[in-house]
Amino acid sequence: MTPLIDSPIQPTKVQISPDLALAMQAWRRDFHQHPELGHQEHRTAARVAQLLRDWGLAVHENYGGTTGVIGVLDGRSGAGPTVGLRADMDALPMQDQGDHAHRSTRDGVAHACGHDGHTAILLGAASHLAAHPDFSGRVVFVFQPAEEPLTGAKALVQAGLFKDFPCDEIYGLHNNNCIGPGQVGVRVGAILSACDLFEIRIQGVGGHAAMPHQANDPIVAGAALVQSLQSVVSRNISPFDTAVLSVCQFQAGSAINVIADHAVLRGTVRTLSREAQSRTLQRLQEICAGIAQGYGCQITFDHLLSSPPTINHAGPVAHVRQAAAAVLGADQIIDPVTPLMASEDFSYLLDHCPGAYFFLGHDGLTCHHPEFDFDDALLAQGAAIFATLVYQRCINA
Structure with missing residues (x-):
């Protein structure tokens, strides 16, 4: 199986093809139907690892004794910086009360926070970049377990994530209905508590x-x-x-x-x-x-x-703003966005590596609502921003 081919590379902007967008939607809805709690993401991790392997990435499963999956892709233009991209995979211990056809098949477990979408977004970015590896350096794709109990990122760091896969910078995202659909929110400093x-x-x-x-x-x-x-x-x-x-x-x-x-x-x-x-x-x-x-x-x-609080670094925030503006337009960037008093264990990664965490505006219910369902329109947006970040950071290295 080869990566799904997208539009030709544009160094400062990526467009996700309709075929890849449909594939991302299918992956996302499959994950939504089969949610798994933190440190129990065996099915999800296996599916992620198989897709990455099919696209030619080096894959490290069960990283550090967890259900984490690390994918590594080297650009074909030689040495350059290493960019980390992260998605969380776990669901919440609550009932899915949605009426969508792809609602959870597991009693008392639901993807009510959007991690199914985050995983599909990172897979979409990996598929695009594997099909178009015209950049210098390396991309490390971090599919993290157990964000909800705030223990997964710390476990990866303690297992040696940044020693085994040194990154110059790392990025993560989350859906957020406090900002409008098609918008990106980012800020220097604390973005989550x-x-x-x-x-x-x-x-x-x-x-x-x-x-x-x-x-x-x-x-x-x-x-x-x-x-x-x-x-x-x-x-x-x-x-x-x-x-x-x-x-x-x-x-x-x-x-x-x-x-x-x-x-x-x-x-x-x-x-x-x-x-x-x-x-x-x-x-x-x-x-x-x-x-x-x-x-x-x-x-x-x-x-x-x-x-700890999730504290963004100034340089990576500027890179997020540049990539998001290229994909969505400069008028769609909210910077600085109002921080949220919710918490996120991406903070542990930022304690050890410069990076930035940003919001994707979505249309729909707030996270942790029993009828929550991820807005599939965000999938192509998120994947395009991630991939654009890589090209902008690595293509001229």
């Missing part, structure tokens, strides 16, 4: 509801703690920075007339800078210690998961 998950356990003394003086009510301490935590954002974070702290679970008690002996709080912190992230987590622990002393109970703070 850090994400920190926490659990707070309060150990008190249980007792009879009629005799609270003989108990030490963890619910009272927990209520005070929830109130105090709100001061972190308003009083400890610069008004020129951004943070969101949400206590999303408060669990205590088993009977209406019994004072519980323990309570559990769980929540998230979202921040757009490492300084705000560090300061917020520090204050969380300090407030827990203060409430414990003030209410005479034991409080344990557990930091369950952390991912």
Whole structure:
């Protein structure tokens, strides 16, 4: 099998042919019908690897002991820079309530975030570039597992991704209905927030509801703690920075007339800078210690998961803008786009390699909606921008 042939190369602009666009749609809808959770993307990864292999790429499956797939394509014009392109492959643990013919065939698993589209976009870029390898240097295609739990990119980095496949720069994208269809949003600096998950356990003394003086009510301490935590954002974070702290679970008690002996709080912190992230987590622990002393109970703070903010580098942002303007028109570029307080583990890749993450405007429901379906019109746009990036970075190297 050979790569699907597109229009002739234009160094500063790629146009995806109707045949390749239809193939991308078919791949995307197949992935949508067969979603897989993070680190379980066996079928998806196998399909990706087979397509890349059919097009003549060097393929590395199960990279680093994960379900990740790495494809490598060398240009036929000799040595040059190495550009990394990344897509995420995993789905969400939720029901697909859409009425489209290609809805999920797996109960309780759905591509409700667009990763099926991201995978198809990167495959389309790989097909085009493999058919037209008239560039200098190398392209590393990173098909990443487990973005949703924010663990896949970190696993690839720890496995030696940038040692085994050194990249001069790396790019990723995500669909976003906060900007219009046919638009691209990008910015220098933070484009997505850090994400920190926490659990707070309060150990008190249980007792009879009629005799609270003989108990030490963890619910009272927990209520005070929830109130105090709100001061972190308003009083400890610069008004020129951004943070969101949400206590999303408060669990205590088993009977209406019994004072519980323990309570559990769980929540998230979202921040757009490492300084705000560090300061917020520090204050969380300090407030827990203060409430414990003030209410005479034991409080344990557990930091369950952390991912850094997604921070774009200036040079790669300029390259995204140039490539997107060539494909879509300069008037379709929103720069700077408003950052989102959602999180993305592409941030781990940007910690180790210069790069940029950008949004593709889409028409439809927001991500994580139970009826979400990827806008197939984005497929050719995304693949063309990725391929154009490669040509613009490598064709004159």
